[in-house]
Amino acid sequence: MTGSTPFYITTPIYYVNDKPHIGHAYTSLACDVMARFKRLDGYDVKFLTGTDEHGQKVENSANAKGVDPQSFTDGVSQNFRDLAAFMGYTNDDFIRTTEERHMVSCQALWQKLLENGDIYLGAYEGWYAVRDEAFYTEDETEKKPDGTRVAKASGAEVAWMEEPSYFFRLSAWQDKLLAFYEANPDFILPKSRRNEVLSFVKGGLQDLSVSRTTFKWGVPVPNDDAHIMYVWLDALTNYITACGYPDTNNEQYQKYWPADVHMVGKDILRFHAVYWPAFLMAADLPTPKRVFAHGWWTNEGQKISKSLGNVIDPIDLVNKYGLDQVRYFLLREVPFGNDGDFAHSAMVTRMNSELANDLGNLSQRVLSMVVKNCDGVIPTPGDYTAEDRAMLDQAYGLLGKVRAQIDVQSFSDAIETIWQVVRASNAYVDQQAPWKLKKEDPARMATVLYVLAETIRNIALLLQPLMPTSMDKMLGLLEIAEGDRSFAFCGEAGALKPGTALEQPEGVFPRFIDHEELDKSYTGDEGSFMIKRALRQNPKTKETVFEILRDNGTVEELLSTDLDKAKEKGALTQV
């Protein structure tokens, strides 16, 4: 990959006080899809994720568990590595803020900011609430009748505190930041978020307290042991640490910095879109090219919170619906940047109607016909008709359109673009009716099936970043060699070779059928069995074919109507 264009993309480093949830999975997924896409498109990609392990909450959690902070974070950080592996993320590095390389990097950045006069020692004063671990301004507090002063927001008691603190001269960077946003209109996406940041900065910036003395778990401030660095200065620096900072002559730094995309949740946009570029400019370092703030998920229309107990565990989702199905849903259901709702019914509709019916069935019907009617090999096409040409043009035109959409993180649009071709392919199958051509004009049938196989190949190539496992299977069914799956092979360049032998195709996307009988066990004359899953269901009569597991280990099919009859007769009883 030497010589190819570098592309550097990052997730935020995740705060280890939390168990990984759907939000973490979502951010990383978006990065993974971009990273995979760019690799297939010939870029030299660096995809970074990691964990943010400092701060008072971590220190407290560790104390509460009676372990030292380092062993505590070792454990929790591992959860995030495990999630990344489980979700199939292809991060090239995993950074932890407790690593030596990061301490060195943070202290070097601090030193640089100090030298440039952007950090000075002052005093932080304000109304501090121990319970909230937060300072409040005068008007955010109120005096109660009993004379105590409390924070309006939380009701926590506050006390006047003064502590020495280092400050970052953020106020000096207001105009430069505004000029920077002006010169880089796509630095903050989506647009609405950009407006928010702009109005925030225009509203005036105060200097930022960047050190703490109230706890110890953090990066020590150079030459002042009483202070540790403010967590965000610490955390944000990870993006350059991973490129080898402070060694800016380093090969990694030279190649990958500044980052192409920092993917973040909307809650941490400000830190990335205001503080981070200010820190970097103050340190005479180049600023990243884009910060993309995505939205949040709700669960069946409900806000997700620990207290409601409706936190979504990505591992549960994958176990229930399948990895590629979940990856597909998360980026398909909602325009990236908007908030979205995770609903079981929506998930099932997407995986059945789009994955199983539209795409899965398309490849199944086409490849079955090829295997059955073309001696099991990719057929040789004859002259193309206008319809054939139109079909192929759509398939071959996909890369350009999808690339443009992926470049601005419009994942759902990119998927829709591909699906238009999927639907067009199904329409084309019906119009051409190759099953009729089989008798009437076999040569014409061969051409149609070739056009279809070639279309499926292009669709599958482009869907690899989103659904790597399934598309590996689909491309395997087409006998596309591993080395022929990059986007360089999109279009005519990688056209299928007639004569290539194909195996009997297998379904790529199973349907998901809800049924009240699932997981129930019955016993009768012929022994007992458990209803494992629903294989097929007549959408009108709701008659269902179950796959059952007998206690002797054999797997059989059972009709729901037969089950009902047997239950009525008393031949079967539920266990």
Add this chain to the structure above:
RNA sequence: GGGGCAGUAGCUCAGUUGGUUAGAGCCGACCGCUCAUAACGGUCUGGUCGGGGGUUCAAGUCCCUCCUGCCCUACCA
């Protein structure tokens, strides 16, 4: 209080710089096909584009106003 975003078919949403009969998917009805994972295709039903006012030859698309919902308004992350 200040700033921003959104309100378009039953549901979820597209609708470029204002310009022919307002689109898609899902859902529903009907027809066709039978290669395929009881899948696919086609047709149809369905919208006073939140309310009101204005600019214009022409507005879902610009301006004003009102209503409704959401978000931001700094140092836990």
